Amino acid sequence: MKTLPAVDAVIIGGGWTGLLMAKELGARTPISVVVLERGKARHKEDYIADMDELDYNVRFRLMQDYGLQTVSLRYTTSDRAIPIRQLGSFMPGQGTGGAGEHWGAVFPRFQPDVFELLKSTTEKYGAKRLPEGHSIVDWGITWDEIEPYYTRADKLVGVSGKAGNIRGKLIEGGNIFEGARSEEYPTPPTKVPYYASLFESAAKSLGYHPYPNPSAAISKAYTNPDGVSRPGCFYCGFCDRFGCMVSAKAQPTNTLLPLIEKQKNVSLRNGCWVRRIEYDKSGGGRARGVTYIDETGEETFQPASMVFLGSWTFNNTRLLLLSGIGEPYDPATGKGVVGRNLTHQVSFSPAQAFFEKPLNRFMGAAPAGVRMSDFDADCFDHSNLPFLRGGTFAGIGTGFQPIVGFGAVPSSVKARWGAEWKKAAVYWYDRVGNVGFAGEHIAYKDHYMDLDPTYKDHLGDPLLRLTINWRDNERKMVEFAIAKGVELARAMGAKEVVPASPYGQYDTRRYQSTHVQGGTIMGKSPEHSVVNTYGQHWQASNLFIMGASMFANNGSANPTPTLLALTYRTADAVVDRYIKHPGQLT
Amino acid sequence: MRRREFLILSAASVGGILVYSLDGKASLAAQEKSSTDQQIRIPLKFFTQSEAMIVAAATSRIFPSDEEGPGAREAGVAIFIDRQLAGPWGRDGHRYAHPPFDETAAEEFGNQGAATPRQIYREGLKQLGGFDRLAPSEQDEALKKIEKGAFFNLLRRNTIEGMFCDPQHGGNVDMVGWQLIGFPGPRMSNFNEIEKYRGEPFRPKPVSLAQVTKHPNPPSEEEK
Numbered sequence: 001m002k003t004l005p006a007v008d009a010v011i012i013g014g015g016w017t018g019l020l021m022a023k024e025l026g027a028r029t030p031i032s033v034v035v036l037e038r039g040k041a042r043h044k045e046d047y048i049a050d051m052d053e054l055d056y057n058v059r060f061r062l063m064q065d066y067g068l069q070t071v072s073l074r075y076t077t078s079d080r081a082i083p084i085r086q087l088g089s090f091m092p093g094q095g096t097g098g099a100g101e102h103w104g105a106v107f108p109r110f111q112p113d114v115f116e117l118l119k120s121t122t123e124k125y126g127a128k129r130l131p132e133g134h135s136i137v138d139w140g141i142t143w144d145e146i147e148p149y150y151t152r153a154d155k156l157v158g159v160s161g162k163a164g165n166i167r168g169k170l171i172e173g174g175n176i177f178e179g180a181r182s183e184e185y186p187t188p189p190t191k192v193p194y195y196a197s198l199f200e201s202a203a204k205s206l207g208y209h210p211y212p213n214p215s216a217a218i219s220k221a222y223t224n225p226d227g228v229s230r231p232g233c234f235y236c237g238f239c240d241r242f243g244c245m246v247s248a249k250a251q252p253t254n255t256l257l258p259l260i261e262k263q264k265n266v267s268l269r270n271g272c273w274v275r276r277i278e279y280d281k282s283g284g285g286r287a288r289g290v291t292y293i294d295e296t297g298e299e300t301f302q303p304a305s306m307v308f309l310g311s312w313t314f315n316n317t318r319l320l321l322l323s324g325i326g327e328p329y330d331p332a333t334g335k336g337v338v339g340r341n342l343t344h345q346v347s348f349s350p351a352q353a354f355f356e357k358p359l360n361r362f363m364g365a366a367p368a369g370v371r372m373s374d375f376d377a378d379c380f381d382h383s384n385l386p387f388l389r390g391g392t393f394a395g396i397g398t399g400f401q402p403i404v405g406f407g408a409v410p411s412s413v414k415a416r417w418g419a420e421w422k423k424a425a426v427y428w429y430d431r432v433g434n435v436g437f438a439g440e441h442i443a444y445k446d447h448y449m450d451l452d453p454t455y456k457d458h459l460g461d462p463l464l465r466l467t468i469n470w471r472d473n474e475r476k477m478v479e480f481a482i483a484k485g486v487e488l489a490r491a492m493g494a495k496e497v498v499p500a501s502p503y504g505q506y507d508t509r510r511y512q513s514t515h516v517q518g519g520t521i522m523g524k525s526p527e528h529s530v531v532n533t534y535g536q537h538w539q540a541s542n543l544f545i546m547g548a549s550m551f552a553n554n555g556s557a558n559p560t561p562t563l564l565a566l567t568y569r570t571a572d573a574v575v576d577r578y579i580k581h582p583g584q585l586t
Numbered sequence: 587m588r589r590r591e592f593l594i595l596s597a598a599s600v601g602g603i604l605v606y607s608l609d610g611k612a613s614l615a616a617q618e619k620s621s622t623d624q625q626i627r628i629p630l631k632f633f634t635q636s637e638a639m640i641v642a643a644a645t646s647r648i649f650p651s652d653e654e655g656p657g658a659r660e661a662g663v664a665i666f667i668d669r670q671l672a673g674p675w676g677r678d679g680h681r682y683a684h685p686p687f688d689e690t691a692a693e694e695f696g697n698q699g700a701a702t703p704r705q706i707y708r709e710g711l712k713q714l715g716g717f718d719r720l721a722p723s724e725q726d727e728a729l730k731k732i733e734k735g736a737f738f739n740l741l742r743r744n745t746i747e748g749m750f751c752d753p754q755h756g757g758n759v760d761m762v763g764w765q766l767i768g769f770p771g772p773r774m775s776n777f778n779e780i781e782k783y784r785g786e787p788f789r790p791k792p793v794s795l796a797q798v799t800k801h802p803n804p805p806s807e808e809e810k
Contacts, residue, residue: 051772235775358787363780416742430768
């Protein structure tokens with residue numbers, strides 16, 4: 001094994017969190033920083049010619065290579081886990097920028113009560129209303145503490161939108177249910193595709209409060225506080241699952257990498273697959289550095305004074321388990337913390353709608369559209385409802401593509417191939433749309449991650465095993481969402497509306513969202529959390545964890561703004577305090 | 587080295603003439619008015635000649651050429667599938683392929699089989715021997731017998747892919763699939779049109795990736 005000269009900081013993962021931390025440390029300190037990314041090098045120029053649906057949207061060129069590593073999944077602790085053999089319900093990334101390259105760039109904040117979910121729900125409805133077997137905990141921070149960091153994340157990407165609540169003043173046309181924000185959005189809302197305008201009118205006609213979807217594919221040219229400029233969106237429709245050809249969609253490669261490549265104290269190494277964080281238990285615990293397989297296949301030890309772990313939800317948890325850092329969570333006893341509070345997101349299309357008029361849905365951007373929060377979080381009274389929490393409904397002009405999009409026909413057409421089906425599918429191709437829903441997934445005691453006893457990755461390390469399913473609260477929420485979605489689709493003027501099927505078991509085949517959360521959760525006490533609110537590990541003060549694995553509960557909204565906000569908060573704590581006085585931050 | 591195999595089609599049967607050069611470029615030549623039917627020989631990368639004839643015939647029943655417009659035959663779907671199977675996707679290059687395989691797992695766990703797409707095709711096509719020589723109604727009957735199975739599902743999925751992929755993959759020849767449904771391909775900008783068309787069709791002439799960019803990324807089927 002090769003041992004390299006020590007560096008001050010090593011960062012595992014070259015996605016949104018890893019590169020943001022690298023940029024902050026590189027710009028604000030003189031320390032030496034190495035970023036290890038297991039995938040290929042990528043630059044914003046790579047995407048000029050990527051508008052190929054088959055390679056990017058069907059064969060998933062930018063996503064994690066399951067040929068090397070996947071996860072296994074089971075519904076309960078008494079089941080045997082099955083490996084997920086092909087990309088399906090989530091799409092992790094691989095390569096510089098990670099999933100931040102192919103993401104949909106929807107950029108909402110969580111509702112304020114998400115951070116104090118246990119406290120706020122118990123106060124309002126009583127402990128008896130909490131779902132059976134839940135493991136809801138509070139994050140250890142409040143809305144007021146995270147809001148300034150959300151604002152920094154907003155400015156980093158130049159998010160487009162319209163505020164609905166600035167310092168407590170409600171503004172019509174924005175999201176009046178949102179937490180008070182300190183400032184207006186950096187750029188105005190995106191254009192509104194025709195399909196999204198139908199949703200907007202429908203929502204208004206039903207008395208709801210639609211607002212422009214917060215979009216990190218920006219509406220106009222913008223220069224961020226770091227001096228990085230990006231153009232406005234051209235609505236080409238090759239967005240989600242692609243890299244942006246013009247950099248209008250914020251991605252780590254166009255927002256962070258150009259700065260990092262100029263920073264002399266930061267280096268990014270691609271093709272480096274981290275296997276272990278080397279850990280010394282004595283003296284309160286300390287990470288000594290990381291061991292990885294480099295791009296030539298050589299095992300390499302990189303000693304470091306600080307280790308930052310930003311390798312996405314799954315590998316953040318898996319690397320702690322493989323490295324023996326912290327106590328693994330045991331659902332039978334409730335003891336241990338690593339792997340607990342695994343959540344996904346209740347994300348689906350409650351209603352499919354067939355219209356008489358053509359929709360021109362090839363034009364658009366993944367986040368360009370209209371959303372409403374009337375049934376999100378606790379924005380509506382749950383006293384007489386059979387479930388807690390909720391989600392947002394949306395009509396998005398996402399850029400509809402023919403391989404994925406072709407084939408939907410009204411219920412009167414039974415054929416799935418042949419002349420009758422072809423005629424109907426050609427006619428309806430540009431006359432069909434979906435109402436979207438993104439809802440909260442409660443954390444439960446039996447939903448967690450550990451190491452699989454059977455299946456291994458290409459290096460022989462155990463796969464991560466997920467134990468997760470939908471429960472009564474999610475299924476009841478889905479029933480409610482289907483009824484509301486059908487109501488919205490009808491109000492949009494659809495000729496025929498096909499309601500979604502109710503939720504049965506968790507389905508690894510159907511894309512849900514790439515918003516898997518938990519496993520290394522944050523909190524105020526080492527008894528129920530892996531890291532403190534700065535992402536600092538309770539049993540290794542020089543190890544900091546970044547990403548949605550820190551989220552104590554799922555908050556219905558897309559996770560990227562929150563994980564960027566928390567990364568900024570960690571960076572401030574490290575730069576302003578930890579580097580000067582290493583030790584546990586309080 | 588495998589023996590060179592060709593898909594041989596009658597020019598009259600395809601409506602136009604599919605011309606394939608060896609470097610994978612496809613185009614439709616004008617139909618020649620000739621009293622004697624011409625034969626076109628297309629080099630194959632994975633299928634045998636008889637397999638390719640069956641795939642061409644079967645995909646033409648899934649997505650027929652009729653008065654509604656062109657189908658799998660004009661789009662070159664059989665050639666598209668041949669190239670896909672020859673590439674990394676055909677051998678499950680990016681699929682988790684470690685045993686044990688538990689094919690009794692619930693359907694929610696997705697495809698748990700050990701067979702690669704190449705193996706699924708090879709086995710599936712054995713069930714369709716002589717298919718290309720049946721009458722259309724007999725072909726439909728034969729497909730109905732297998733339409734619930736994994737092979738047919740894959741064939742149907744690949745047919746849609748071959749109808750609507752970028753032409754660089756060997757399907758959607760001359761963008762006939764995109765023209766059929768009004769998809770314009772990779773247009774660089776819809777900035778001026780996106781809020782303009784509200785319920786009326788906007789159908790710009792399709793363009794392919796090779797036409798809009800001088801340096802298209804190499805297609806995935808050519809990756810190692």
